[in-house]
Amino acid sequence: MQYRKLGRSGLEVSTISLGCEGFIGMGESEAKAMFDTAIDAGVNFIDMYSSDPEMRSLVGRMLADHPDFHIQGHLCSIWQDGQYKCSRNMDEVKIAFDDQMQRLGRSRLDVGMIHYIDSLENWNIVWNGPVMEYARSLKADGRIGCIGISSHNPVVAREAALTGEIDVLLFSINPAFDMLPPDEDVMRLFKESTYTEARHNFNPEPVALYELCEREGVGIDVMKAFGGGNLLDKKLSPFGCALTPVQCLDYALTRPGVAAVMCGCRNLEELKVCLSWCDADEKARDYSTVLTSQKKFTWSGQCMYCGHCAPCPKGIKVADVNKFLNLAAAHSEIPETIREHYAVLAHHASDCIQCGACEKRCPFQVPVRQKMTEAASRFGF
Numbered sequence: 001m002q003y004r005k006l007g008r009s010g011l012e013v014s015t016i017s018l019g020c021e022g023f024i025g026m027g028e029s030e031a032k033a034m035f036d037t038a039i040d041a042g043v044n045f046i047d048m049y050s051s052d053p054e055m056r057s058l059v060g061r062m063l064a065d066h067p068d069f070h071i072q073g074h075l076c077s078i079w080q081d082g083q084y085k086c087s088r089n090m091d092e093v094k095i096a097f098d099d100q101m102q103r104l105g106r107s108r109l110d111v112g113m114i115h116y117i118d119s120l121e122n123w124n125i126v127w128n129g130p131v132m133e134y135a136r137s138l139k140a141d142g143r144i145g146c147i148g149i150s151s152h153n154p155v156v157a158r159e160a161a162l163t164g165e166i167d168v169l170l171f172s173i174n175p176a177f178d179m180l181p182p183d184e185d186v187m188r189l190f191k192e193s194t195y196t197e198a199r200h201n202f203n204p205e206p207v208a209l210y211e212l213c214e215r216e217g218v219g220i221d222v223m224k225a226f227g228g229g230n231l232l233d234k235k236l237s238p239f240g241c242a243l244t245p246v247q248c249l250d251y252a253l254t255r256p257g258v259a260a261v262m263c264g265c266r267n268l269e270e271l272k273v274c275l276s277w278c279d280a281d282e283k284a285r286d287y288s289t290v291l292t293s294q295k296k297f298t299w300s301g302q303c304m305y306c307g308h309c310a311p312c313p314k315g316i317k318v319a320d321v322n323k324f325l326n327l328a329a330a331h332s333e334i335p336e337t338i339r340e341h342y343a344v345l346a347h348h349a350s351d352c353i354q355c356g357a358c359e360k361r362c363p364f365q366v367p368v369r370q371k372m373t374e375a376a377s378r379f380g381f
């Protein structure tokens with residue numbers, strides 16, 4: 001298992017982590033087999049977005065002997081009349097959060113995730129109102145380690161990331177969603193009609209969001225890496241062919257700022273497939289074969305951080321250099337952290353001999369030689 005820092009939260013989380021929806025209605029022995037397998041594989045983090053009380057109690061029992069397993073709890077995800085509801089009513093929010101902690105058997109949750117903010121109007125209500133005040137008080141009292149928000153809208157997520165108070169973002173990331181403009185209606189992300197229009201390259205907002213999060217130390221954990229399962233189904237995938245779970249996971253995990261994918265597995269088989277990312281070779285992880293076989297959707301000139309251009313005769317990690325160049329692009333002065341990350345690379349852009357071998361291998365027509373020249377000039381070496 002690989003572990004990554006979840007931004008500035010102080011948490012080190014497993015790249016393959018757990019969603020909770022698969023545990024709804026699951027029996028004790030099946031859930032135990034799932035947790036045993038996950039923990040044996042090194043998984044140490046779970047998202048608890050669902051408010052299903054039985055499921056929360058089940059997860060609490062499964063984690064009773066694992067106090068170091070990190071939990072991302074949710075504020076505003078409540079249970080009413082036997083159903084999930086997103087609420088900003090503080091009486092409901094507080095009762096639901098206390099109940100969640102009690103069912104999970106914890107006096108402290110690692111992340112307090114403010115649930116489901118997809119419009120700027122809703123963000124303003126949360127940020128300027130009692131929900132945020134409550135989140136701050138939970139953090140001050142040590143009942144949560146840090147504050148996060150969950151969203152599908154990069155415009156909202158950007159506002160949150162810029163506050164300096166939101167340390168973690170639960171965001172929907174996959175190559176289909178990343179092509180779309182920001183939207184306040186999450187259901188549109190799943191509609192077939194949304195993908196009828198030809199699209200070229202990513203939409204700039206999600207790309208800028210991931211780069212912003214990496215720069216600012218806002219840790220991203222990922223939901224909907226499989227597009228609700230649509231990307232795994234040839235008939236439902238907007239690309240006209242299915243991606244494998246490992247390709248979807250690798251896509252999400254190669255976006256800047258991303259620490260973990262929360263995999264909502266419904267059974268042991270699905271969990272094992274997700275865990276197989278850890279040992280998958282480059283060929284199995286390679287999502288570029290699917291993305292570059294499209295007529296309607298094309299990507300060109302934009303680095304996807306896929307690493308296909310390796311090996312470089314001078315040992316330059318082109319994907320890393322491109323990433324730090326992109327992270328530096330938004331600043332007139334390069335931030336110290338980005339400069340340091342660039343400095344510790346074993347080989348720098350100034351080592352480039354302009355041989356062009358990388359460009360021949362790049363499936364996305366990135367002008368790597370030009371990028372190396374830009375990076376050498378920007379960083380000074």
Ligand code: SF4
Nearest residue numbers: 312352353355356358
């Ligand atoms: S052009 Fe530069 S970065 Fe690309 S393979 Fe050659 S030396 Fe490496």
Ligand code: SF4
Nearest residue numbers: 303304306307309362
């Ligand atoms: S330059 Fe091309 S091959 Fe290399 S990481 Fe970027 S997109 Fe992938």
